[in-house]
Amino acid sequence: MSAADGVTGGLLASELRLIVTRRRNIVGLTVLCVLPIVLGVVMRVYGPTGDGPPFLAGLTGNGLFLVLATLAVEMTVFLPMAVCILAGDTVAGEAGLGTLRYLLVVPVSRRRLLAVKFAALLIAAAIGVVAVATTAGVTGVALFGAGDLVTLSGGALGFWPALGRVALIAGYVTACLAAVAAIGLFASTLTEQPVGAAVGAFGWLVVDQVLGGIGAVDWLHPFLLSTYWSDWAGLLRDPVDVTGVLGGLISPAVYTVVFATAAWARFTTADVTS
Amino acid sequence: MTTGARRPVSGRRAVRTTGLSKTYGKAPPAVDDLDLEVPEGAVMGFLGPNGSGKTTTIRMLLGLIEPSRGRVELLGEPMPGGAAQVLPKVGALVEGPAFHPYLSGRDNLRRLDAADRSTGRADRDARISLALDRVGLLKAARKTYRAYSLGMKQRLALAAALLRPRDLLVLDEPTNGLDPQGTREVRSLIADLAADGTTVLLSTHLLSEVSQVCSHVAVMHRGGLKAQGALADLAARAGRRVRVDSPEPAAAAGALTALGLAEVVTDGTGATAEPGETPPEKIIASVVTAGVPVVGFRVHAPGLEELFLGLTGEGFDVSG
Numbered sequence: 001m002s003a004a005d006g007v008t009g010g011l012l013a014s015e016l017r018l019i020v021t022r023r024r025n026i027v028g029l030t031v032l033c034v035l036p037i038v039l040g041v042v043m044r045v046y047g048p049t050g051d052g053p054p055f056l057a058g059l060t061g062n063g064l065f066l067v068l069a070t071l072a073v074e075m076t077v078f079l080p081m082a083v084c085i086l087a088g089d090t091v092a093g094e095a096g097l098g099t100l101r102y103l104l105v106v107p108v109s110r111r112r113l114l115a116v117k118f119a120a121l122l123i124a125a126a127i128g129v130v131a132v133a134t135t136a137g138v139t140g141v142a143l144f145g146a147g148d149l150v151t152l153s154g155g156a157l158g159f160w161p162a163l164g165r166v167a168l169i170a171g172y173v174t175a176c177l178a179a180v181a182a183i184g185l186f187a188s189t190l191t192e193q194p195v196g197a198a199v200g201a202f203g204w205l206v207v208d209q210v211l212g213g214i215g216a217v218d219w220l221h222p223f224l225l226s227t228y229w230s231d232w233a234g235l236l237r238d239p240v241d242v243t244g245v246l247g248g249l250i251s252p253a254v255y256t257v258v259f260a261t262a263a264w265a266r267f268t269t270a271d272v273t274s
Numbered sequence: 275m276t277t278g279a280r281r282p283v284s285g286r287r288a289v290r291t292t293g294l295s296k297t298y299g300k301a302p303p304a305v306d307d308l309d310l311e312v313p314e315g316a317v318m319g320f321l322g323p324n325g326s327g328k329t330t331t332i333r334m335l336l337g338l339i340e341p342s343r344g345r346v347e348l349l350g351e352p353m354p355g356g357a358a359q360v361l362p363k364v365g366a367l368v369e370g371p372a373f374h375p376y377l378s379g380r381d382n383l384r385r386l387d388a389a390d391r392s393t394g395r396a397d398r399d400a401r402i403s404l405a406l407d408r409v410g411l412l413k414a415a416r417k418t419y420r421a422y423s424l425g426m427k428q429r430l431a432l433a434a435a436l437l438r439p440r441d442l443l444v445l446d447e448p449t450n451g452l453d454p455q456g457t458r459e460v461r462s463l464i465a466d467l468a469a470d471g472t473t474v475l476l477s478t479h480l481l482s483e484v485s486q487v488c489s490h491v492a493v494m495h496r497g498g499l500k501a502q503g504a505l506a507d508l509a510a511r512a513g514r515r516v517r518v519d520s521p522e523p524a525a526a527a528g529a530l531t532a533l534g535l536a537e538v539v540t541d542g543t544g545a546t547a548e549p550g551e552t553p554p555e556k557i558i559a560s561v562v563t564a565g566v567p568v569v570g571f572r573v574h575a576p577g578l579e580e581l582f583l584g585l586t587g588e589g590f591d592v593s594g
Contacts, residue, residue, distance in 0.1 A: 010388030010389065011389045013388065014384070014388045018374065022376060023376070097372055097374065098369070098372025099372050099374060101333075101336075101338055101368055101372070102366075102372055102373075102434065103386070103389055104338060105361055105364070105366045105368070106362075106389045106390045107337075107357045107358060107362065107390075108389045109358065271333075271339040271340060272339065273338075273339065
């Protein structure tokens with residue numbers, strides 16, 4: 001038992017253990033972490049080219065740029081997809097197995113179950129981001145060294161301040177993923193098939209990104225989630241500029257509140273016939 | 275083996291539903307105006323053809339499904355409002371076992387116990403071992419659930435219902451998938467629990483199970499309750515017939531009719547009738563007094579199967 005049995009501690013610990021010990025999730029996390037290694041090795045061998053992912057040009061001097069490049073690449077598909085898959089498991093997974101009815105008659109109140117599931121999901125998303133960022137950071141430093149990081153303002157940051165900036169960016173990305181988690185949580189209350197919930201939530205994100213790429217609907221762009229996913233450039237300025245990040249956090253906050261509320265409204269009233 | 279005979283049944287109700295109904299869309303109600311009462315201390319057999327509404331009723335009792343109309347009280351508390359207080363005292367097996375396939379049997383029980391705010395962590399492993407031991411699963415506790423046979427899965431679900439002392443057990447077909455030995459063990463376990471005072475609501479298809487372990491019975495049919503009460507009372511009331519063997523069947527029939535008995539029928543060797551509340555000894559005396567030559571007298575009580583068929587009119591077919 002890693003956590004004490006407090007108000008929901010026992011269940012949360014059980015929930016996290018269920019997520020981190022599942023073989024599928026371990027394999028998935030490994031795949032997420034292989035990407036920065038591949039990216040780093042390719043850049044080391046062939047050198048950064050102009051048409052690659054953003055921030056790769058900065059790699060020559062500081063390995064931490066590999067973290068930024070990795071997060072930018074993985075936020076397009078891999079990290080949101082991983083969160084959608086885990087979110088699909090939350091309620092639909094238990095319903096599909098039939099374990100939902102046994103948890104509810106323990107009893108676990110539906111509100112508490114949903115809160116614990118969402119908390120575990122957020123922790124899992126954070127674990128994913130930290131694992132990916134750490135792998136990228138270690139790979140980057142090993143291949144490109146730990147020299148000064150050239151900021152977007154043209155100045156230079158030492159390794160440790162630069163690491164702080166990168167950690168802030170990882171936190172911002174995790175906050176964006178919280179909105180994805182809330183959408184997935186809601187989808188998971190609509191069905192008894194975890195895959196269906198995951199596909200539904202991810203489909204929403206694809207539409208979000210496609211619309212974000214169409215200039216004709218630029219009036220819609222401020223309301224899309226993915227519009228803000230790479231708004232962390234201000235954190236690389238000197239002195240640090242947080243206006244972009246703070247503005248960018250409004251979107252995931254609103255999405256999280258709306259979809260978590262929808263999940264609560266749905267789950268606390270639905271008949272459990274699974 | 276009837277448990278009801280050796281235990282007093284109190285006047286309080288472990289389960290009480292009032293006008294309980296569940297309707298889905300325009301279909302006929304799945305459960306219609308159900309007034310179910312399970313006396314405290316009883317082992318009540320919950321019978322009914324497939325699709326008669328038993329499972330929907332059980333799900334409403336446990337707060338999984340919201341009733342369209344009517345009320346549910348479990349152990350004196352209204353459901354689903356009192357779920358947090360009352361459900362820790364209720365062990366349930368609903369529509370078969372369901373656990374996480376990649377966890378071991380023991381880890382599955384740990385998860386359920388960790389979710390239960392009414393139990394402590396200190397004695398968790400001891401209680402889990404005790405529950406596993408009671409269902410004979412201790413040796414297979416470390417196997418993953420995926421590797422369990424159907425009977426082992428069923429036993430694990432029973433162990434989950436026994437993780438802490440319960441006042442009420444709601445068991446939906448607990449011997450499903452068990453071999454004859456396992457069936458015997460589980461029935462004996464239910465009898466032991468009942469002897470300790472636990473009320474049991476036992477949904478089953480097996481009439482032999484009812485006659486072996488149940489003190490009470492409730493019969494559902496097409497969403498409604500056809501009958502409920504002590505098994506002995508129900509059997510006595512429903513379809514019991516007396517038979518007078520006589521060389522003069524017409525005279526025998528006349529004497530039975532004169533006594534006010536219903537459904538008097540004659541055949542070549544005597545007459546039969548429904549005794550109703552009239553005691554058999556009085557019938558014999560009256561028939562003899564009337565001068566009818568009597569060569570034999572029997573009271574025929576119907577078996578549980580006849581009783582069930584008489585109540586539902588369709589045996590085990592699926593309710594439409």
